Amino acid sequence: xxxxxxxxxxxxxxxxxxxxxxxxxxxxxxxxxxxxxxxxxxxxxxxxxxxxxxxxxxxxxxxxxxxxxxxxxxxxxxxxxxxxxxxxxxxxxxxxxxxxxxxxxxxxxxxxxxxxxxxxxxxxxxxxxxxxxxxxxxxxxxxxxxxxxxxxxxxxxxxxxxxxxxxxxxxxxxxxxxxxxxxxxxxxxxxxxxxx
Amino acid sequence: xxxxxxxxxxxxxxxxxxxxxxxxxxxxxxxxxxxxxxxxxxxxxxxxxxxxxxxxxxxxxxxxxxxxxxxxxxxxxxxxxxxxxxxxxxxxxxxxxxxxxxxxxxxxxxxxxxxxxxxxxxxxxxxxxxxxxxxxxxxxxxxxxxxxxxxxxxxxxxxxxxxxxxxxxxxxxxxxxxxxxxxxxxxxxxxxxxxxxxxxxxxxxxxxxxxxxxxxxxxxxxxxxxxxxxxxxxxxxxxxxxxxxxxxxxxxxxxxxxxxxxxxxxxxxxxxxxxxxxxxxxxxxxxxxxxxxxxxxxxxxxxxxxxxxxxxxxxxxxxxxxxxxxxxxxxxxxxxxxxxxxxxxxxxxxxxxxxxxxxxxxxxxxxxxxxxxxxxxxxxxxxxxxxxxxxxxxxxxxxxxxxxxxxxxxxxxxxxxxxxxxxxxxxxxxxxxxxxxxxxxxxxxxxxxxxxxxxxxxxxxxxxxxxxxxxxxxxxxxxxxxxxxxx
Numbered sequence: 001x002x003x004x005x006x007x008x009x010x011x012x013x014x015x016x017x018x019x020x021x022x023x024x025x026x027x028x029x030x031x032x033x034x035x036x037x038x039x040x041x042x043x044x045x046x047x048x049x050x051x052x053x054x055x056x057x058x059x060x061x062x063x064x065x066x067x068x069x070x071x072x073x074x075x076x077x078x079x080x081x082x083x084x085x086x087x088x089x090x091x092x093x094x095x096x097x098x099x100x101x102x103x104x105x106x107x108x109x110x111x112x113x114x115x116x117x118x119x120x121x122x123x124x125x126x127x128x129x130x131x132x133x134x135x136x137x138x139x140x141x142x143x144x145x146x147x148x149x150x151x152x153x154x155x156x157x158x159x160x161x162x163x164x165x166x167x168x169x170x171x172x173x174x175x176x177x178x179x180x181x182x183x184x185x186x187x188x189x190x191x192x193x194x195x196x
Numbered sequence: 197x198x199x200x201x202x203x204x205x206x207x208x209x210x211x212x213x214x215x216x217x218x219x220x221x222x223x224x225x226x227x228x229x230x231x232x233x234x235x236x237x238x239x240x241x242x243x244x245x246x247x248x249x250x251x252x253x254x255x256x257x258x259x260x261x262x263x264x265x266x267x268x269x270x271x272x273x274x275x276x277x278x279x280x281x282x283x284x285x286x287x288x289x290x291x292x293x294x295x296x297x298x299x300x301x302x303x304x305x306x307x308x309x310x311x312x313x314x315x316x317x318x319x320x321x322x323x324x325x326x327x328x329x330x331x332x333x334x335x336x337x338x339x340x341x342x343x344x345x346x347x348x349x350x351x352x353x354x355x356x357x358x359x360x361x362x363x364x365x366x367x368x369x370x371x372x373x374x375x376x377x378x379x380x381x382x383x384x385x386x387x388x389x390x391x392x393x394x395x396x397x398x399x400x401x402x403x404x405x406x407x408x409x410x411x412x413x414x415x416x417x418x419x420x421x422x423x424x425x426x427x428x429x430x431x432x433x434x435x436x437x438x439x440x441x442x443x444x445x446x447x448x449x450x451x452x453x454x455x456x457x458x459x460x461x462x463x464x465x466x467x468x469x470x471x472x473x474x475x476x477x478x479x480x481x482x483x484x485x486x487x488x489x490x491x492x493x494x495x496x497x498x499x500x501x502x503x504x505x506x507x508x509x510x511x512x513x514x515x516x517x518x519x520x521x522x523x524x525x526x527x528x529x530x531x532x533x534x535x536x537x538x539x540x541x542x543x544x545x546x547x548x549x550x551x552x553x554x555x556x557x558x559x560x561x562x563x564x565x566x567x568x569x570x571x572x573x574x575x576x577x578x579x580x581x582x583x584x585x586x587x588x589x590x591x592x593x594x595x596x597x598x599x600x601x602x603x604x605x606x607x608x609x610x611x612x613x614x615x616x617x618x619x620x621x622x623x624x625x626x627x628x629x630x631x632x633x634x635x636x637x638x639x640x641x642x643x644x645x646x647x648x649x650x651x652x653x654x655x656x657x658x659x660x661x662x663x664x665x666x667x668x669x670x671x672x673x674x675x676x677x678x679x680x681x682x683x
Contacts, residue, residue: 062569062570063570063571065570065571065574065623065625134504134567134568134569135503135504135505135512135567136504136565136567136568136569136570136643136645137565137567137574137576137627137629137641137643138567138569138570138574138627138643138645139567139569139570141576141625141627141628141629144628171546171630172630175497175501175503175504176565176627176629176630177627177628177629178628178629178630178633181594181628183628184581187579187580187581187626188579188626188628
């Protein structure tokens with residue numbers, strides 16, 4: 001092998017190694033940015049200004065397979081849809097905390113809550129809510145029961161709830177729980193418990 | 197440094213192109229390797245169960261997954277370790293056997309003896325694959341039993357499981373062909389003018405004679421062939437043919453299909469009824485089939501739809517298939533006939549699952565799931581709103597389960613009691629889980645999670661065995677109270 005060829009080969013080898021290192025570094029940076037973006041896009045809890053209201057939450061526990069009824073003072077808007085949305089965003093905020101008994105994916109949010117005749121509430125969730133939700137019959141069922149019962153506890157006129165994902169109907173939440181149907185508040189309450 | 201000569205640049209460019217081409221070829225090979233062409237399956241028949249295993253293409257020939265092949269035949273523990281693949285297998289009532297192979301090498305060990313594969317062993321995503329050629333020898337060595345493999349038909353018979361049949365033509369008006377088996381069969385039947393075909397997918401049906409010809413005005417011949425993992429019996433005739441089952445499914449009677457009814461003519465006098473010939477007494481109406489108690493087990497997910505990730509290398513689809521096979525065995529030990537809706541790694545849509553389940557007319561449908569959240573075993577019945585029940589003659593698809601909620605709850609309670617008796621953490625609740633609402637039979641779903649903090653316990657033999665025994669015992673306990681279904 002001639003000297004220039006050897007030099008060229010070594011140069012190319014160095015370039016290849018450099019590009020490999022750059023790709024590795026880039027990959028790490030993208031992952032870090034995605035993580036930071038997910039943290040930034042976590043649920044923003046309802047506005048904290050104004051008079052507070054005693055809000056009832058049905059908080060899911062994966063380990064126990066139950067809903068736990070708790071109450072907390074939260075500042076809520078006056079408008080009905082915004083109020084329901086704020087309640088659910090507070091609930092999602094609890095689930096997004098590190099110590100949550102029922103963790104849900106980063107970026108989970110409630111885009112909107114609107115009402116239809118027949119005491120029906122439509123909850124439009126973010127795509128991240130379903131895409132990053134843990135998969136399992138119990139864990140998905142608990143999330144839905146928690147949403148439905150929390151809404152009903154704070155607005156007893158809400159009898160039925162339908163959950164959309166990013167404005168559209170979806171077959172299942174994360175492969176199990178049926179999202180094509182309407183959920184009645186009275187029929188979905190797995191082992192609800194009062195806070196001790 | 198001097199500028200490189202054009203010759204040097206050309207050589208360097210060639211090196212880069214060759215490297216790039218190699219990388220593209222490698223990527224292409226990886227993509228092709230992962231594919232499993234639809235219908236490319238190996239049918240395996242054994243005394244324990246009959247099942248099909250998907251084949252993959254590698255090194256230019258079909259390969260079969262070692263774990264998928266051995267799991268239905270006993271207890272398997274696979275341990276991929278770098279390029280090594282160790283597997284411990286224990287068949288029912290037999291001693292543990294160790295198999296050891298190395299990725300990219302054709303030499304391995306079975307029971308500590310050297311074993312040469314027909315081509316190199318392949319380890320892909322933690323799963324070990326052996327070439328289909330020579331798989332019979334491998335199983336003969338591992339199971340210490342004779343096997344028979346038909347490579348062209350992709351049918352593998354383990355032990356003495358071949359189910360032969362006899363043909364007997366009884367001339368008459370019309371003639372009847374009696375096809376007799378030594379145990380009940382349940383083939384898929386297809387008809388077309390002059391043909392009736394029986395496709396045996398689950399039964400290890402084999403023919404003594406491949407072709408038979410008859411000089412009969414109705415039935416002219418019968419031929420048996422094996423291909424694509426199935427056995428197919430084709431009966432030919434000079435008119436449209438139909439089949440009836442008798443003797444509890446052990447006999448199929450092929451005869452002429454009834455002629456279509458004549459067009460109704462208004463005010464036409466009824467035709468006189470001819471006297472019954474003494475030589476041909478009317479055929480007695482076959483006795484109604486015996487009621488049966490059949491449990492259909494549906495291991496959730498499969499194929500590309502992996503379900504929950506229990507761990508990075510353990511998807512839900514694999515956990516539930518292993519559990520389903522255990523439940524089937526435990527039910528068989530209690531004298532209960534059970535089948536699996538999916539006995540290999542294939543994707544089935546939710547609606548397809550419901551259609552297949554309803555067609556099988558089971559006395560009980562059980563969907564099996566696994567999760568990496570929660571603890572213990574959760575038993576579910578269908579969540580339905582009572583006010584939405586339909587009382588119409590036609591049952592809406594989403595309310596097919598409504599009429600069976602009570603027996604479903606009874607079975608769920610019985611299984612829960614058995615789990616409790618074995619001190620396994622458990623709960624019972626209603627869930628909106630597809631396709632339970634579409635099942636027109638008592639139906640429950642069972643989701644297993646790890647019993648404690650160690651997620652790997654979910655796939656342990658001891659834990660799965662306890663869960664399977666609880667499920668089978670729970671079903672056996674309520675069997676007497678449930679309505680048996682006519683086939």
